[in-house]
Ligand SMILES: Nc1ncnc2c1ncn2[C@@H]1O[C@H](COP(=O)(O)OP(=O)(O)OP(=O)(O)O)[C@@H](O)[C@H]1O
């Protein structure tokens with residue numbers, strides 16, 4: 106899969122632009138605050154469904170405009186496709202190949218991308234939420250059904266928590282909570298099975314990359330930390346386990362006023378050479394693991410969906426040492442990479458680079 110072009114209108118500091126990409130390595134080059142990350146943000150929004158910066162549509166629309174219109178032309182499954190997002194008069198309309206998309210989850214997975222920026226060190230140093238987001242964003246794109254399970258799951262947790270918080274807790278509340286618990290356990294099991302499979306694939310590919318980057322000196326292990334402990338569990342058994350946890354702890358949850366068990370508490374324990382990478386690894390090692398995670402995400406996406414996603418790398422080149430920089434630019438064959446950089450002189454021995462010069466929201470292809 107690759108992104109042929111993006112057309113942006115009133116998007117952040119870009120009044121109007123049409124940017125054509127090559128299927129290989131593309132570098133958006135320019136000084137600070139010119140509009141490099143804004144392009145990656147716009148592209149990634151088609152994959153993720155919302156801005157990775159957590160910005161509202163009002164903030165995204167060019168100051169003074171309160172509307173924007175982005176169109177992505179991409180190649181997938183051997184044919185040209187198109188996605189568009191139009192924000193106008195406070196409402197957003199999305200189209201796929203000119204057909205209206207009714208619900209946001211129906212857009213996710215059509216165009217897939219892996220996004221990597223220096224903030225991703227938080228995958229290793231940050232809290233469990235960072236790692237759950239990694240799983241959710243990747244699985245939403247690569248596993249049909251996942252995003253719906255997750256949004257249904259989250260909605261039920263909200264309902265259940267409202268009941269748990271009620272001052273005059275009654276037998277009726279309890280029976281409603283029990284009913285929600287049964288449905289919740291089913292979604293939890295679907296998500297658990299997907300995450301468990303994903304984490305074992307992730308571990309495999311991370312090690313391939315880490316092995317190459319460190320010439321066999323380092324190895325990474327991942328452990329799925331969750332509320333149930335069933336190594337060979339079938340989905341039926343997982344449903345049973347979550348059902349028992351939810352039904353047997355209602356009193357405790359009533360006191361805590363929240364749902365205390367489920368996949369919303371999951372984490373991944375990442376170890377490097379047998380020790381927890383959160384506390385014992387250097388910045389450079391954390392960077393390598395974060396890069397390996399992102400490259401692995403791309404491999405899994407290809408395994409599950411048959412084509413590589415697009416790789417969007419924001420500001421990461423300056424953070425990588427020469428051998429890793431070389432690796433990213435040269436070794437990732439058959440993948441489209443769109444990178445931002447302030448450096449003008451980027452070398453790539455084996456692949457041609459399309460350099461796109463960025464200045465004040467205007468984009469010029471240099472070669
Ligand atoms: N809604 C908006 N309207 C107009 N300009 C905006 C809007 N949102 C952001 N900008 C501006 O867009 C400019 C470019 O932002 P961007 O993050 O793309 O910079 P960049 O080229 O990636 O810079 P850096 O190298 O510092 O990361 C910034 O000056 C920012 O203030």
Ligand SMILES: [Mg+2]
Nearest residue numbers: 141142420445
């Ligand atoms: Mg930037």
